[in-house]
Amino acid sequence: xxxxxxxxAPVVALALWSMVMWAWMYYTRIPAIVASRMKMDPDAPRGxxxxxxxxxxxxxxxxxxxxxxxxxVFYAVALALAVIGAGDGINLYLAWAYVVIRVIHSLWQxxxxxxxxxxxxxxxxxxxxxxxxxxxxxxxxx
Numbered sequence: 214x215x216x217x218x219x220x221x222a223p224v225v226a227l228a229l230w231s232m233v234m235w236a237w238m239y240y241t242r243i244p245a246i247v248a249s250r251m252k253m254d255p256d257a258p259r260g261x262x263x264x265x266x267x268x269x270x271x272x273x274x275x276x277x278x279x280x281x282x283x284x285x286v287f288y289a290v291a292l293a294l295a296v297i298g299a300g301d302g303i304n305l306y307l308a309w310a311y312v313v314i315r316v317i318h319s320l321w322q323x324x325x326x327x328x329x330x331x332x333x334x335x336x337x338x339x340x341x342x343x344x345x346x347x348x349x350x351x352x353x354x355x
Contacts, residue, residue: 220295220300223308231277237273242274287311290345290346294348311342318331
């Protein structure tokens with residue numbers, strides 16, 4: 214792989230981490246559903262039934278959903294930087310910083326979920342993402 218495409222590694226790392234959270238979600242959710250003898254109701258409003266599960270079970274699903282939201286911007290901008298040959302140097306460090314902070318955010322949300330600290334981690338993760346977006350904009354339009 215060309216050095217300017219090295220940014221693909223943190224993209225793959227975050228995608229793999231998302232699959233870890235997916236597995237963890239179901240590893241905890243399915244036993245909780247069975248233990249509660251929940252009957253799955255396709256007519257129940259979205260999420261209503263899952264709200265009956267213990268919070269520590271729901272936290273994993275909440276985080277998995279979060280990994281399907283904002284990181285889509287990361288995937289797009291990181292891959293754009295790789296395509297235009299600007300996925301090395303500071304952009305690579307920023308990408309890894311984003312991934313590391315998101316993994317810490319996931320672990321915090323899945324295990325502790327103190328919202329004020331979780332929000333701080335989320336806000337912190339935005340800093341490298343914003344920098345990556347600005348860097349991509351400069352690379353494309355400068």
